[in-house]
Amino acid sequence: MTTFVDRVELHVAAGNGGHGCASVHREKFKPLGGPDGGNGGRGGDVILIVDQSVTTLLDYHHSPHRKATNGKPGEGGNRSGKDGQDLILPVPDGTVVLDGAGNVLADLVGHGTSYVAAQGGRGGLGNAALASARRKAPGFALLGVPGDVQDIGLELKTVADVALVGYPSAGKSSLISVLSAAKPKIADYPFTTLVPNLGVVTAGETVYTIADVPGLIPGASQGKGLGLEFLRHVERCSVLVHILDTATLESERDPVSDLDMIEEELKQYGGLDRRPRMVVLNKIDVPDGKDLAEMVRPDLEARGYRVFEVSAVAHTGLRELSFAIAEFVAASRAAKPKEEATRIVIRPKAVDDSGFTVVQEEDGLFRVRGEKPERWVRQTDFSNDEAVGYLADRLNRLGVEAELMKAGARSGDGVAIGPEDNAVVFDWEPTVMAGAEMLGRRGEDHRLDEPRPATQRRRDKQAERDEAAQEFEDFKPF
Incomplete structure (x- = not known):
């Protein structure tokens, strides 16, 4: 069963x-009290957040x-719909978010770091708004x-200061078990380690x-063995420690050739050969x-490596090795640039940026692209003529019609x-004014006009009585 x-x-x-x-507000003696339709709720976001308690993407x-929840529709009486609930997805520290083409969207390092993988839709405005x-x-x-709606890839790159390779x-597993409190699986056969193990020293x-990452073999950078699957787990490490077996039973192997092979694989993978490195000659018991170990040590030191002879079984040379690694780590941390205070970058909109583009395609079709026009189209109920007229007004005010004319439509x-x-x-169909503007009073109702002054109302009533009396005089019998 897969566990990692x-x-x-x-x-x-x-x-x-x-x-x-x-919706229209109605009550007794007031049949048309004005629009009171509420706004729809916002859809929930999908958010990735680093959680230290999560160690795998299982x-x-x-x-x-x-999927996050949808926003609720608005209701009459100026009642707005409830916003959808955000969906929080915890991920391990060191997770890289990729798009479908393999481009990096976000690198999530540090507890609480978040990334909005999918943004919820806006709620529609009610007729009151x-x-x-x-x-x-x-x-x-x-x-x-x-x-x-997004298809993304999540790739975990272990966050550690030191990586044991070999x-x-x-x-490697025996060494990490005695240097830290980690308890990896240890056995006398190859590829005992199938997943990265982390320890704190x-x-x-x-x-x-x-x-401690799975063992490397020749061709690991091209996918042989388990190397390619787990070499990315050493990308974030600031120090690489070569663990060389001085008691191997394979006659064609020796510590120097093992080191050359691992170095070549790190180089082929890209960039890992430039990390600070040290050599540990293991199994001197x-x-x-x-x-x-005594025979190959001078050759390795001549190459510029710091070499340590240890035995994970007999616990020989471990203290010296632990403090030497600590020196490498401290130097690496000191060399990193200090984090600058958070800066707010303001990118003002260009003066000539209309917010949309109009392009004529090969088949003669004119295509309009832009965040606002596309969102307005999605918000329009095309079964409602008034809503279509409102869309036409918005596009006209944005300048879409003028750009179409310039493009030769x-x-x-x-x-x-x-x-x-x-x-x-x-x-x-080009027009001087679009949609509802041509209809003048679309969306208006004379019953919503402001009440007339009392004097005017009395004059109007008297005029109605006079008109009725005149009609009676015209039709009374002789």
Whole structure:
């Protein structure tokens, strides 16, 4: 049964925004009290948050489809819909978020670091919010915007200060078990370690984490063995420690050739060969191992490595090794630039940025792309003529019609708003004023006019009585 997963494909869907409500307030002796439709609620976001208690992506391996809740629709009486609940997905420290093409979207390092993987849709405005001095009684509301749907990849890169690398059965797991409180599986056969193991080591005032990754073999950078699957777990480590077996039973192997092979694999993987490195000659408790360590040590030191002879079984040379690693870690931490205070970067909108583009395609179709026009189209109820007129007004005020004219569009040309797979296409008819503006009083109701003064009302009533009396005089019998 799989217990450790460090790479998954995740399908996330944010909540849809709730629809706005088109409602009219009614009460006794006041049949038309004005629009009172509430706004729809916002859809919930899908948020990835680093949680130190999570160490694997196993949950998402079994359940890769995750969806936040939708916003509730608005109701009459100016009651707005409830916002959808955000979906919080805990991930391990060191998780990298990738898009479908493999591009990095976010690198989540540090407890509490978050990333919005899918943003919830906006709630639609009710007719109460759409009312204005010119449009006093809108007979429509805006629809909620669908939430984002994303296919993302999650890839775990272990966060540790030190990585132990070497051939299978070189003693990496044994070493981490005696340097820290970690208890990895230890056995006398290759590839005992199938998942990275982490341990915490205290050396004087320095506390550092150490990672034991599965053993490397020739061709690991090209996918042989388990190397390619786990080499990414050493990418974040600031120090690499080569664990060389001085008591190997394979006649064609020796510590120097093992080191050359591992160095070549690190180089082929990319960038890892430039990290600070040190060499540990393990298993000197074996007589032949002690002799071989003393034989190859001068050659390794001549290459510039700091070399340590240890025995994980006999606990020989461990204290010296632990403090030497601590020195490397402290130097690496000191060399890193200090974190600067959070800066707020303001990027003002360009003066000539209209917020949309108009492009004529090869088939003669004019395509309009832009965040606002596409969102407005999704919010429009095309079964309601007044809502369509409102959309036309908004597009006209934004300057879409003027840009279409500049691009050479003529009456009857096809115009699409949105991407190819989800666009609204219509035949364009240029107008001086669009939609509701041409109808003048669309969305108005004379019954919502301000009450007339009492003097005017008395004059109107007297005029009605006079008109009735005149009609009676005209039709009374002779």
